[in-house]
Amino acid sequence: MNNFTFTLAELGWRPVWLQQLSFEELEQCFPARVSAVYRDRIHVLSEQGELDIPVTGILDADEPEQRATVGDWLLLAMETHRPVKLLARQNLLQRIAAGTEPKAQLIAANIDTLFLVSSCNQDFNLSRLERYLSLAMSAHIPAVIVLTKADLAEDAEGYREQAQSIHSNVPVVVLNALDAKAADQLGSWLGKGQTIAFVGSSGVGKSTLTNALLGTAAQHTQDIREDDAKGRHTTTGRQMFALPGGGWVLDTPGMRELRLGEDAEGIAELFDDIEQLMGQCRFSNCHHQGDKGCAIEAAIASGELDLRRWQNYSKLSAEAALASKSREERKKAKQQWGKEVSKFARQHKKMKDDWR
Ligand SMILES: Nc1nc2c(ncn2[C@@H]2O[C@H](COP(=O)(O)OP(=O)(O)OP(=O)(O)O)[C@@H](O)[C@H]2O)c(=O)[nH]1
Numbered sequence: 001m002n003n004f005t006f007t008l009a010e011l012g013w014r015p016v017w018l019q020q021l022s023f024e025e026l027e028q029c030f031p032a033r034v035s036a037v038y039r040d041r042i043h044v045l046s047e048q049g050e051l052d053i054p055v056t057g058i059l060d061a062d063e064p065e066q067r068a069t070v071g072d073w074l075l076l077a078m079e080t081h082r083p084v085k086l087l088a089r090q091n092l093l094q095r096i097a098a099g100t101e102p103k104a105q106l107i108a109a110n111i112d113t114l115f116l117v118s119s120c121n122q123d124f125n126l127s128r129l130e131r132y133l134s135l136a137m138s139a140h141i142p143a144v145i146v147l148t149k150a151d152l153a154e155d156a157e158g159y160r161e162q163a164q165s166i167h168s169n170v171p172v173v174v175l176n177a178l179d180a181k182a183a184d185q186l187g188s189w190l191g192k193g194q195t196i197a198f199v200g201s202s203g204v205g206k207s208t209l210t211n212a213l214l215g216t217a218a219q220h221t222q223d224i225r226e227d228d229a230k231g232r233h234t235t236t237g238r239q240m241f242a243l244p245g246g247g248w249v250l251d252t253p254g255m256r257e258l259r260l261g262e263d264a265e266g267i268a269e270l271f272d273d274i275e276q277l278m279g280q281c282r283f284s285n286c287h288h289q290g291d292k293g294c295a296i297e298a299a300i301a302s303g304e305l306d307l308r309r310w311q312n313y314s315k316l317s318a319e320a321a322l323a324s325k326s327r328e329e330r331k332k333a334k335q336q337w338g339k340e341v342s343k344f345a346r347q348h349k350k351m352k353d354d355w356r
């Protein structure tokens with residue numbers, strides 16, 4: 001592969017990261033941005049060029065959150081290129097992978113704009129867009145709603161208005177992803193050093209849009225491959241691609257499998273009007289189901305609160321409560337297991353001591 005060098009500004013370096021470095025670190029190390037993560041190595045871009053680094057040392061941390069993911073900033077030792085520090089992230093997308101022992105899987109870090117993609121057809125669903133938006137808010141990532149397939153819709157404006165009703169401050173862009181002008185419509189979020197990512201259901205046009213943004217740079221994406229155990233080429237890595245205008249798009253397999261809306265923080269922010277209304281119910285333990293003096297039911301009856309929105313809020317918060325409960329249970333189970341292990345170790349030591 002070609003060995004490109006990048007300036008820190010091109011890579012999206014910001015003062016928040018500079019503030020995390022000591023004088024010694026500034027002298028003896030250099031920052032590098034993680035552009036791809038493979039099973040046993042990561043790929044980074046830096047002022048010193050592109051480097052492949054084995055996943056050992058700090059990169060092999062026990063806690064998944066301490067490991068590097070695409071978009072992360074690492075500090076590497078000038079001489080040895082050994083990773084010294086993972087810089088605190090601006091934001092992080094992760095998901096809890098199912099399995100016998102569920103654990104966090106990092107998807108991408110340090111995203112400047114998350115494009116929430118839906119299309120102007122039967123995929124369009126306000127409740128799903130609200131899910132995406134609450135996810136972005138929970139992760140502290142600025143979001144933009146993108147509605148594709150405007151060319152196929154009779155009333156694309158109508159879709160725009162509906163999407164805009166979700167939140168007045170979230171930009172909505174309606175476009176045809178197959179049109180060469182699509183990239184221009186997203187131009188203001190793609191400037192030098194800006195990092196973006198797409199989420200949305202299958203078939204809404206994420207790949208089409210990514211290709212439209214990459215333009216002729218698309219070939220570059222074919223370069224990043226690794227040999228799997230049997231020597232075949234696979235493209236399973238988590239990757240960051242350079243856009244012709246100086247921005248970066250993060251495209252990782254996990255991006256497409258994001259489980260949404262399990263974080264209460266974003267839900268509270270997106271539906272803060274509903275949470276305020278709930279505070280006005282006469283009884284603090286109101287079930288909002290025929291209870292006397294229920295502010296929610298009154299607001300629905302008067303048309304002030306949309307029934308669909310209330311139902312979606314209830315569903316998302318119930319899911320978030322369930323997710324946090326199972327997280328707590330997992331944590332407890334892990335602590336219990338830790339206790340068993342140390343008890344066993346103590347008994348084992350005692351046995352050994354007794355034998356001496
Ligand atoms: N007419 C029209 N077709 C589009 C538009 N955007 C996407 N398509 C078509 O829709 C189909 C699906 O688009 P993709 O880009 O593969 O969708 P995706 O979101 O990447 O789907 P996954 O890879 O399954 O997540 C393709 O045949 C595209 O050509 C659009 O704005 N207008």
Ligand SMILES: [Zn+2]
Nearest residue numbers: 281286288294
């Ligand atoms: Zn109530």
